[in-house]
Amino acid sequence: MEKNNNYPPENLVRLNKFLANNTNFARRKIDEFIEQGRVTVNRKVITGQGVQINPLSDDVRLDGEKVKEKVKKIYIILNKPAGIVTTTDDEKNRQTVIDLINIKEKLYPVGRLDYDTTGLLLLTNDGEFANKLMHPKYKVAKTYIVKLSKPLDEKHKLKLISGIKIDGRKTAPCKIAFPNKNDTETVSITITEGRNRQVRRMFEHYGYFVRKLHRSSYGHITLGNLAPGQWGKLSIEEVNKFFK
Numbered sequence: 599m600e601k602n603n604n605y606p607p608e609n610l611v612r613l614n615k616f617l618a619n620n621t622n623f624a625r626r627k628i629d630e631f632i633e634q635g636r637v638t639v640n641r642k643v644i645t646g647q648g649v650q651i652n653p654l655s656d657d658v659r660l661d662g663e664k665v666k667e668k669v670k671k672i673y674i675i676l677n678k679p680a681g682i683v684t685t686t687d688d689e690k691n692r693q694t695v696i697d698l699i700n701i702k703e704k705l706y707p708v709g710r711l712d713y714d715t716t717g718l719l720l721l722t723n724d725g726e727f728a729n730k731l732m733h734p735k736y737k738v739a740k741t742y743i744v745k746l747s748k749p750l751d752e753k754h755k756l757k758l759i760s761g762i763k764i765d766g767r768k769t770a771p772c773k774i775a776f777p778n779k780n781d782t783e784t785v786s787i788t789i790t791e792g793r794n795r796q797v798r799r800m801f802e803h804y805g806y807f808v809r810k811l812h813r814s815s816y817g818h819i820t821l822g823n824l825a826p827g828q829w830g831k832l833s834i835e836e837v838n839k840f841f842k
């Protein structure tokens with residue numbers, strides 16, 4: 599199309615490919631539809647092959663129905679550094695997790711980590727996936743490494759494991775362990791809920807101050823060797839495994 603000359607060539611795609619990617623018809627069927635005059639671009643019937651269109655600006659229709667470009671789903675893992683907010687837009691203009699990821703898709707964090715919490719954060723443009731992961735019904739395990747202000751007393755540990763009341767509601771059973779022998783100020787805790795500031799509040803309940811909080815895993819996903827501030831993409835197998 600002539601007007602496409604105004605757009606960067608990398609945005610252009612062949613009309614039949616665009617239609618095959620964004621409808622349930624195979625490329626061969628699409629070519630037939632084009633020959634039959636069932637396809638319009640910017641309200642003009644196109645019957646020739648080899649036409650290129652710009653998905654961002656051209657109005658493509660099959661039998662009069664507008665064909666929308668399917669949004670590619672994307673799943674990101676970020677090693678969140680401290681001193682960054684987990685929102686898409688901060689009213690105080692502080693740096694956000696979105697600022698760290700330079701891709702064009704609009705991303706949303708799956709849950710949130712506090713400003714000072716570090717570690718594994720998932721982000722996606724797939725709202726259904728994000729909502730499912732955050733829903734308590736799915737009981738996705740999240741593990742945190744916690745540096746406490748004093749050694750964790752055995753009786754507090756047992757109480758926390760079986761559940762304590764926060765905001766009048768008991769926390770679900772969780773796991774607590776000491777990852778380093780002879781260091782009872784550093785604990786790992788695995789919870790399946792995601793209440794606001796849950797880990798900090800659980801320890802604060804018994805008078806412990808959380809000096810450092812780091813999320814090391816989310817379900818079967820771990821940070822691997824991602825350095826703070828670095829991010830990567832999850833594979834489709836890693837994504838699908840969540841609900842197997």
Ligand code: URA
Pocket residue numbers: 710711712713715794795796797798799811
């Ligand atoms: N629990 C907290 O208290 N803070 C976090 O950032 C994550 C879990």
